Structures are given as structure tokens and as C-alpha cells.
Amino acid sequence: MNKFSFVDCKTVDEALGQLNNGATVKAGGIDLLDLMKEGIVAPPKLVNIRNVDSLRGITVSKDGLHLGPLVTLSEIAAHPDIQRTYSGLSDAAGHAATPQVRNMATVGGNIMQRPRCWYFRSTDFDCRKKGTSDVCHALTGENQYHAVINNSTCAMVHPSSTAVPLLGMNATVELTSKRGKRTVAMSDFYVPPEKSLINETVVQPGELITGIFVPAPEPGTRSAYQKYGEKESFDWPIADAGIVLVMDGNRCRKAAVVMGVAAPTPIRSAAAEAVLTGKTIDEATARAAAKAAMQGATPLSQNGYKTQLFQTAIYRTVLLAAGQMQRDPSAIG
Ligand SMILES: Cc1cc2nc3c(=O)[nH]c(=O)nc-3n(C[C@H](O)[C@H](O)[C@H](O)COP(=O)(O)OP(=O)(O)OC[C@H]3O[C@@H](n4cnc5c(N)ncnc54)[C@H](O)[C@@H]3O)c2cc1C
Ligand code: SF4
Incomplete structure (x- = not known):
């Protein structure tokens, strides 16, 4: 060091x-x-x-949920209003990492964590993103945990669990620098490798995340998050889904279907959302949405299994969000 x-x-x-x-x-x-x-x-x-008190605190009002960036994953998971009204976020925070890590990990740091790609993380390997190679070795090398969508430039996946529901819930991030404040939608927060191989987010040097705001959900909104991995605990997901449904009885008025570790940034699936919107949620629509989400996926040599795992994650999490299935015991965390 x-x-x-x-x-x-x-x-x-x-x-x-x-x-x-x-x-x-x-x-x-x-x-x-x-x-x-x-x-x-x-x-x-x-x-x-860590000792800046003004960056702590959870506030729930009629307008929505305000999180200080120093709020820990444990605090999010344990908060009764978040469990009730923003349950997908509570699920994601409560199933990330381990209890010890969740007690220490802040939500600001969680959405800013760097990729887990082993070529990126090891000084023994060069990598296009690190600027030490013109090629991405994951494309032809060990790529079992890598991206199955938008993976031609750099096949990293973004590891943040909380970013998944935050994107589905239309959260915004407040950034503060000496020049002032700006607000960035979660949908614009992450930068795909095609735009920049260096920066994963729009946060600039000298900027601080000073708040995360989640607007109050429309009446009838239900949400859920589940992650799947190799180990039962202690691990990042290899497939995860964050689902937000605005329901009118059993009919879905609006849907957000977000996948976390499918692509270099957390992404919504417009195709899956179109399948759910206006439909009665049942096993058939959940399965059709899951299939639509993986249309156009471009799996690499060792990660074809992830396209099936994402379909399982989306299918089961749509039904969980709709209140038609219990939490999957094989989901991890
Ligand atoms: C065994 C293990 C399993 C894990 N599993 C998961 C998992 O399943 N899901 C998951 O999401 N995560 C997982 N993690 C990752 C962990 O949750 C993150 O490392 C943690 O959330 C980072 O938060 P931090 O507060 O420690 O950030 P730090 O390490 O302090 O910071 C991380 C980055 O964010 C920047 N940063 C932090 N706060 C701000 C701010 N306010 N403004 C601007 N920049 C900022 C820092 O400069 C740094 O670049 C796991 C970690 C371990 C060790
Ligand atoms: S996936 Fe991205 S981070 Fe990993 S080796 Fe390729 S260029 Fe580097």
C-alpha cells in the first residue's frame, strides 16, 4: 500500500x-x-x-425518502418505513455482503464501489479499463461472472446491490462541490464503458455525494429485490433483479425491471417492462417478462448460464413484488 x-x-x-x-x-x-x-x-x-454528521440520517416524508450518504446498509435494512414503503431497497441493503460489512458500508460508498472484474482487481493482469492493455482479457478469458449485455468494450459488471432498486425507484443523487450542487438521476449516474473506460459514474474529482432521494411511490406500488450467487452468503450477486410494480388490483399499471450484474451498469429492461405493463401479473406474464429481458443478450464463452439465472431472478422477483410468491429460499444474502 x-x-x-x-x-x-x-x-x-x-x-x-x-x-x-x-x-x-x-x-x-x-x-x-x-x-x-x-x-x-x-x-x-x-x-x-465518516464523522460529518450532516451526511447521516434517514428522513421519510410525504415527498419521499432522503438518505444521507453515510447511512449504512444495516440502517437501511432495519428501517421500518423503508421495509414497508421501499421494500426492494430494504431487501437489497439487507442481503448485501455480511452483517459486519453492512454495519460499516455506507450507501454512498455502495453505489460508488469499483468493479470486481478479477483482471481489473489484480496487478498481475493488464486490462483495457486500467489502461494497461488495448484488449479486454475477459472477452476471451475467464468470464463466468461477467456481463451478458452491452459487453463488447469492457465486460465488467457494476457490483452495487442498492443501485438496482434505486434505479427502479427513480432515485436522484445530490452531488456537491466547491462550485455548488447538482442533482443527477440514477438513470444518468453510471457511465457505460463506451463513453468512458476510466469513470464508472458521473461523479467528478472534488465532488461529494451529499444525499440520495427516492420519490414517494405512487399508490399501489410494490417492490422487491433478490440476488443469486454461488455462495449462500458473503458474496456479490451473479444475477439480481429489482422490480417495482404500480398495481391496480392484479393489473400492473407501470413496471420497472432492473438487472444489476447483467451489464457494465445497472440497467432497466424496456422489453420486460412492456410485457408487464397493462397486464394481469401471473406466472405466465412474469415468465414472458423474464424471457424478454434476456432477448438480445450476448453471453461470453463461460457465462451463458447467467441468461437463465437472470430469467429465474426476474420471474421470481416479479411474483414476489406482486405478492404471489414467497421470498425464494435459494436467493442469497
Ligand atoms: C465479502 C463482501 C461481500 C460483499 N457483497 C456485496 C453485495 O452483495 N452487494 C453489494 O452491493 N456490495 C457488496 N460488498 C461491497 C460493499 O457493500 C461495499 O464495499 C461498500 O458498500 C462500500 O461502502 P463504503 O462506505 O465502505 O465505501 P468506501 O470504501 O469508503 O468508498 C467506496 C468508493 O466510494 C467513494 N465514496 C464513498 N462515499 C462517497 C461520497 N459520499 N461521495 C463521493 N464518493 C464517495 C470512495 O471515494 C470510494 O471510491 C461486499 C463487500 C465484501 C467485503
Ligand atoms: S471486463 Fe473491463 S475491467 Fe475486466 S478485463 Fe475487461 S476491460 Fe478490464
């Missing part, structure tokens, strides 16, 4: 004043310290925001 200085900040202004010359924000530190130990990043200065 490189030598670095450590600045402990108590206010947003103090933190913004320190974010210069390659300094990096540290929240829970789980991903950041990993990356530093692996030698993937080497910031000269860490700006610790």
Missing part, C-alpha cells in the same frame, strides 16, 4: 476544501482500502467523511 495522509473532516465544507490533488473520499473504507491494498489505486490523501 502507498503512503498517504489522512484528514478527518467534521463538515462538508471542510471535506470539499480537502478534495484536491488526487485526494479521495473515504466513507466506510471497505472498497477503498481493498483497492489500495491491491495496489489498484494509490491516493496521496484520504478525506475521511
